[in-house]
Amino acid sequence: MDLFLQQLLTGLANGAIYACLALAVVMIYQAIDHFNFAQGEMAMFSTYICWAMIAGGVPYWIAFFATIVVSFIGGLAIERIIFKPLHNAPVLSHIVVFIGLVAIFNSFAGAIWDHNIKTFPSPFPEGSFGGLIGLHEVGMFFVTLLLLFAIFCFFRFTRVGMAMQAAAANPDSAGLVGIRVGWMLALGWGLAAAIGAVAGMMIAPIVFLEPNMMLGILLYGFAAAIVGGISSPGGAVAGGFLVGIIENMAGTYIPAIGSELKLTVALILIVTVLLFKPNGLFGKTIVTRV
Amino acid sequence: MNTGRKLAITFAAVATMGMAATSALADKMYGPGVTDDSIKLGNTMPYSGPAAAYGQIGKSTAAYFDKINKENGGVNGRKIEFISLDDGYSPPKTKEQVRKLVEQDEVLLIFESLGTPTNSAIHNYMNKKKIPQLFVATGATKWGDPENFPWTMGWQPSYQTEGALFGAYIMENVKDPKVAILYQNDDYGKDYVHGLKEYLGDKADSVIVAEESYEVTDPTINSQMIKLKDSGANVFFNVTTPKFAAQAIKKFRELNWDAVFLNNSVSNSVGSVYKPAGLDNSKGIISLMYYMDITDPGNFETEGYKKWSKFMDEYYPDGDKTSAFTAYGYLVGQTMEQVLKQAGDNLTRENIMKEAANLDLELDMMLPGIKIQTGPNDFFPIEAMMPVEFNGEKFNSLGKVVSVN
Numbered sequence: 001m002d003l004f005l006q007q008l009l010t011g012l013a014n015g016a017i018y019a020c021l022a023l024a025v026v027m028i029y030q031a032i033d034h035f036n037f038a039q040g041e042m043a044m045f046s047t048y049i050c051w052a053m054i055a056g057g058v059p060y061w062i063a064f065f066a067t068i069v070v071s072f073i074g075g076l077a078i079e080r081i082i083f084k085p086l087h088n089a090p091v092l093s094h095i096v097v098f099i100g101l102v103a104i105f106n107s108f109a110g111a112i113w114d115h116n117i118k119t120f121p122s123p124f125p126e127g128s129f130g131g132l133i134g135l136h137e138v139g140m141f142f143v144t145l146l147l148l149f150a151i152f153c154f155f156r157f158t159r160v161g162m163a164m165q166a167a168a169a170n171p172d173s174a175g176l177v178g179i180r181v182g183w184m185l186a187l188g189w190g191l192a193a194a195i196g197a198v199a200g201m202m203i204a205p206i207v208f209l210e211p212n213m214m215l216g217i218l219l220y221g222f223a224a225a226i227v228g229g230i231s232s233p234g235g236a237v238a239g240g241f242l243v244g245i246i247e248n249m250a251g252t253y254i255p256a257i258g259s260e261l262k263l264t265v266a267l268i269l270i271v272t273v274l275l276f277k278p279n280g281l282f283g284k285t286i287v288t289r290v
Numbered sequence: 291m292n293t294g295r296k297l298a299i300t301f302a303a304v305a306t307m308g309m310a311a312t313s314a315l316a317d318k319m320y321g322p323g324v325t326d327d328s329i330k331l332g333n334t335m336p337y338s339g340p341a342a343a344y345g346q347i348g349k350s351t352a353a354y355f356d357k358i359n360k361e362n363g364g365v366n367g368r369k370i371e372f373i374s375l376d377d378g379y380s381p382p383k384t385k386e387q388v389r390k391l392v393e394q395d396e397v398l399l400i401f402e403s404l405g406t407p408t409n410s411a412i413h414n415y416m417n418k419k420k421i422p423q424l425f426v427a428t429g430a431t432k433w434g435d436p437e438n439f440p441w442t443m444g445w446q447p448s449y450q451t452e453g454a455l456f457g458a459y460i461m462e463n464v465k466d467p468k469v470a471i472l473y474q475n476d477d478y479g480k481d482y483v484h485g486l487k488e489y490l491g492d493k494a495d496s497v498i499v500a501e502e503s504y505e506v507t508d509p510t511i512n513s514q515m516i517k518l519k520d521s522g523a524n525v526f527f528n529v530t531t532p533k534f535a536a537q538a539i540k541k542f543r544e545l546n547w548d549a550v551f552l553n554n555s556v557s558n559s560v561g562s563v564y565k566p567a568g569l570d571n572s573k574g575i576i577s578l579m580y581y582m583d584i585t586d587p588g589n590f591e592t593e594g595y596k597k598w599s600k601f602m603d604e605y606y607p608d609g610d611k612t613s614a615f616t617a618y619g620y621l622v623g624q625t626m627e628q629v630l631k632q633a634g635d636n637l638t639r640e641n642i643m644k645e646a647a648n649l650d651l652e653l654d655m656m657l658p659g660i661k662i663q664t665g666p667n668d669f670f671p672i673e674a675m676m677p678v679e680f681n682g683e684k685f686n687s688l689g690k691v692v693s694v695n
Contacts, residue, residue: 007516014509216507259502259514
């Protein structure tokens, strides 16, 4: 029973990691209608910026918010400088650029801050609830929910949020009603980068900061976003927790899977959901009028 | 008639001179890259790219050869020309650079090339061409296989050897041992587990109570740690790379697991593992070492350290005197020097291999009781190590060397 409870909570804690990054994935998908393969590396780079500020003597919370702002501007700049000229290029060109960005961010982080692992501070107190789950994990759980709430409000109650959805769903009509579609895309990039930065700063205290920190996590983040529904922030968070728990339970109680096939479980989840419920468990079916 | 006699004499003279020349060559036998006053040695290192930190090994070896060239005039009167090229830790690049070293520069041998994937890429090439690939800087077990690869030899204790040495430590020091293992799911992790199991023999099934693996893409190893603790083990054997080792140490303390923590040498580093994991958390971890900890002030007064420190100041002043890599390069350089010394004037590739497999060498920076020993069927130079315990600042020797022999 003890083992079960521990694995359940560890699954939840891992799920919080996936959910956090899945939110950034959903955010960018809402804006540009693609997955951004460089999302993880951008988040890692933002985390390094925060780490460098803290190492330079800046207090945690100032560094935290400054990093969010810097990341927002960075994301905006990436769209304006790199993707705007590619606006009418085929999807494959975009994917090539995404992969290029992965390599660029990864190599630069390694070149600037070397490849040794770094300790990243947590804003939450140290310790754990009876050895079952760390306080940082609990804190992260709530940060994820808070982030989700903010995103929900942004899309539901603000004009900009709604304009952004319109620009992504139907760029032509959105343009006709006076929405500046190009800037909406840029805004989407900025927000995704900012959310990614929060995810990175929450994840780093658990997995340690290094250039390859997000390599595996992004895969799980994609799994979470797809399982929950790529169009739904709430679904992505639920998907994250589901993936975390299923992965741990399967690894613990199904001997054929064990620790060796844990990653495979995530991939099977992606394929299964795409086959039977392509919009995810919580996603809306989007009908396009022709 | 006269002309005929003259010719005959000339022929006889030429023949005699020829014989004289042959007998002179019998004293001095040279392979490619060797002359009366120089020997060319080749090497590849990651001086750029993700593994660039290891480049210090090559730089300190180069500095060591500068030292013996300057102070002793080389080895047996021949200066050493050490050609070390950058391969960026990329196997195809290693192949290209080694081809260049062998076919253009015509080196006598390749030694201390760094990395398992990189050396694997040239493993067949070297053995087909019958060129020594000596003292490769990697811990894989496959370098000690004289039957199938008679031209390749490792240097540091292999992962499998270390696994076996941990087995020896457990059986000698832990009462009623129950071992739980966390290992990386690849050749490196499996080599360690294999070594431990082979040492334990029939007892392996009863002594090892749990094994968990992880993939390098796994975000955390928390789930595995919980399962391992649940097995009731009183020894935790950690076979992970630095990031996962730091995670394992943190989780080990968080779970309040009361067990002996054994850590593999791959992540036995204060700077890149114990500090990030927390020095307090890392107290009491036991690992194995074979050469002295150069950051421990307790060693500063030893003869070996003083000599090394002087060498660093004079020949490699930019080098990091707190990095174990610089001591490593110095020690491998000394081993190579010994092989060349023993080979004397018979510097063929065959004889180099013969002498490399005929070493019985003590180096002053090695821990007491640990020697470099090889034989025609023993291509594992270092097969004994010293158990040490980390006390939150430095490593304390536990006194008795463990050995598989």
